[in-house]
Amino acid sequence: MPLNRRIPEATVARLPIYQRLLLELVGSGTGTVSSEQLAAMAGVNASKVRKDLSFLGSFGTRGSGYEADFLLSQIDRELGLDHDWPVAIVGIGNLGRALANAPGFTSRGFRVSALFDVAPELVGSRVRGIAIRHLDDFEEEVASDPPAIGVIATPAADAQSVAERMVQAEIRAILNFASRVLAVPPGVLLRDVDLSIELQVISFHLSHRHEAGAPPAGSQLAMGPVLGSLGLAHIER
Amino acid sequence: MPLNRRIPEATVARLPIYQRLLLELVGSGTGTVSSEQLAAMAGVNASKVRKDLSFLGSFGTRGSGYEADFLLSQIDRELGLDHDWPVAIVGIGNLGRALANAPGFTSRGFRVSALFDVAPELVGSRVRGIAIRHLDDFEEEVASDPPAIGVIATPAADAQSVAERMVQAEIRAILNFASRVLAVPPGVLLRDVDLSIELQVISFHLSHRHEAGAPPAGSQLAMGPVLGSLGLAHIER
DNA sequence: CTTTGTGAATAATTTCACAGCG
DNA sequence: CGCTGTGAAATTATTCACAAAG
Numbered sequence: 001m002p003l004n005r006r007i008p009e010a011t012v013a014r015l016p017i018y019q020r021l022l023l024e025l026v027g028s029g030t031g032t033v034s035s036e037q038l039a040a041m042a043g044v045n046a047s048k049v050r051k052d053l054s055f056l057g058s059f060g061t062r063g064s065g066y067e068a069d070f071l072l073s074q075i076d077r078e079l080g081l082d083h084d085w086p087v088a089i090v091g092i093g094n095l096g097r098a099l100a101n102a103p104g105f106t107s108r109g110f111r112v113s114a115l116f117d118v119a120p121e122l123v124g125s126r127v128r129g130i131a132i133r134h135l136d137d138f139e140e141e142v143a144s145d146p147p148a149i150g151v152i153a154t155p156a157a158d159a160q161s162v163a164e165r166m167v168q169a170e171i172r173a174i175l176n177f178a179s180r181v182l183a184v185p186p187g188v189l190l191r192d193v194d195l196s197i198e199l200q201v202i203s204f205h206l207s208h209r210h211e212a213g214a215p216p217a218g219s220q221l222a223m224g225p226v227l228g229s230l231g232l233a234h235i236e237r
Numbered sequence: 238m239p240l241n242r243r244i245p246e247a248t249v250a251r252l253p254i255y256q257r258l259l260l261e262l263v264g265s266g267t268g269t270v271s272s273e274q275l276a277a278m279a280g281v282n283a284s285k286v287r288k289d290l291s292f293l294g295s296f297g298t299r300g301s302g303y304e305a306d307f308l309l310s311q312i313d314r315e316l317g318l319d320h321d322w323p324v325a326i327v328g329i330g331n332l333g334r335a336l337a338n339a340p341g342f343t344s345r346g347f348r349v350s351a352l353f354d355v356a357p358e359l360v361g362s363r364v365r366g367i368a369i370r371h372l373d374d375f376e377e378e379v380a381s382d383p384p385a386i387g388v389i390a391t392p393a394a395d396a397q398s399v400a401e402r403m404v405q406a407e408i409r410a411i412l413n414f415a416s417r418v419l420a421v422p423p424g425v426l427l428r429d430v431d432l433s434i435e436l437q438v439i440s441f442h443l444s445h446r447h448e449a450g451a452p453p454a455g456s457q458l459a460m461g462p463v464l465g466s467l468g469l470a471h472i473e474r
Numbered sequence: 475c476t477t478t479g480t481g482a483a484t485a486a487t488t489t490c491a492c493a494g495c496g
Numbered sequence: 497c498g499c500t501g502t503g504a505a506a507t508t509a510t511t512c513a514c515a516a517a518g
Contacts, residue, residue, distance in 0.1 A: 016437040062478045062517040079437050080444025098331035104433020173439045189442055191435045196341020198428050200253040200316050202410045207317025299495045299500045
């Protein structure tokens with residue numbers, strides 16, 4: 001068991017998929033699960049599942065498979081979902097509200113700790129029990145319960161200034177849903193999501209579907225929304 | 238100019254990024270742009286940009302760069318954004334509304350052609366001028382203006398049945414935002430987006446930031462939300 | 475007899491480095 | 497000269513195939 005301490009990025013990108021599947025399986029009482037089953041559910045092939053899981057350690061039992069709840073706990077640990085990550089969301093429009101309510105934002109490791117907007121009619125109302133604060137009070141509010149992750153769901157024009165205030169407030173990781181390339185200093189982890197990139201990838205495949213009948217390579221395991229960010233987004237030291 | 242007629246999937250995933258950057262550049266009056274500039278904005282390196290663009294043809298001018306508007310038109314053509322793709326969105330909650338209003342869903346190739354929900358208080362109201370119809374009328378409504386792409390933004394529990402109705406209605410491509418693995422027949426292009434996957438990837442990097450100071454490989458150009466889908470999602474012939 | 479874990483083989487992607495064109 | 501376009505090299509990711517464990 002060599003246990004490489006460097007997990008390939010491609011594997012990291014798939015761990016959340018396995019995590020979610022295992023959550024469902026454990027929830028519905030599954031005891032053990034094979035790489036074959038996981039692979040079918042994830043839409044990948046079984047050796048990829050085994051290879052991915054082998055980077056975490058040897059948690060399977062030959063002849064029977066993986067114990068679902070134990071495997072889940074190992075993946076959670078590897079993904080850092082056994083920590084508590086307070087998440088602040090700025091921009092409580094439709095998208096911000098959707099994020100605040102998304103199961104993935106409110107369970108297993110993540111806790112929506114603060115909501116901000118500038119619209120007077122929003123400030124003071126609550127989403128899932130959390131009061132929306134005015135962005136003017138951002139620094140003050142986050143001081144008491146410093147968020148680990150900042151989510152930007154503002155109009156594009158406001159995104160950069162929000163990012164700067166997040167950085168100023170010592171937030172080390174930013175998830176950016178605004179369609180705007182952001183500059184952040186080295187040391188800040190920035191990831192951009194563009195909701196429409198998948199639409200364009202679909203458009204590509206639709207308009208090429210007649211040429212050469214090969215199934216699109218990314219079909220089963222989709223490459224998700226991607227948006228370029230200024231090349232500054234790495235974790236320091 | 239060999240002009241490989243098979244564009245790597247990794248390149249296809251980046252074309253929307255270049256597309257969006259070029260839109261901005263053209264909008265702000267830029268005439269020519271170098272691979273170096275595009276690379277800096279996209280957060281990738283210059284040879285990757287040149288390699289990516291070379292799959293579309295030789296559109297650059299040595300010594301000066303690429304003519305922004307011409308390059309944009311070539312990328313649009315390659316991505317199929319010169320077609321008109323009617324998009325039907327089912328589930329007009331916060332997420333559905335956010336999608337209906339997203340710039341990427343309403344410009345360049347895409348046209349939100351129909352909105353569906355089951356909530357009586359929503360049916361009849363309009364989002365960006367498009368009336369929300371009751372899901373019961375789905376088949377009838379889409380018959381008159383058949384959507385090329387169906388977007389599922391419903392609660393997880395409803396996603397599968399919506400997918401089946403879309404397939405029945407001859408929709409060949411589905412973009413699924415529900416956190417639920419969907420089964421679709423071969424021939425239907427299915428892509429899943431999970432809004433929280435990036436959050437988990439961030440969590441991974443945050444909780445590993447102390448070990449070995451290497452910048453996370455996916456930092457500059459983020460791998461986006463990904464969710465496994467049942468292995469059925471390919472375009473036929 | 476089943477299913478994991480993993481080296482080895484293959485394939486895809488990225489990066490390098492430079493010839494060649496404007 | 498400056499910058500593209502692209503083979504070749506390096507790196508990363510996937511798949512194969514099978515020995516070993518339960």
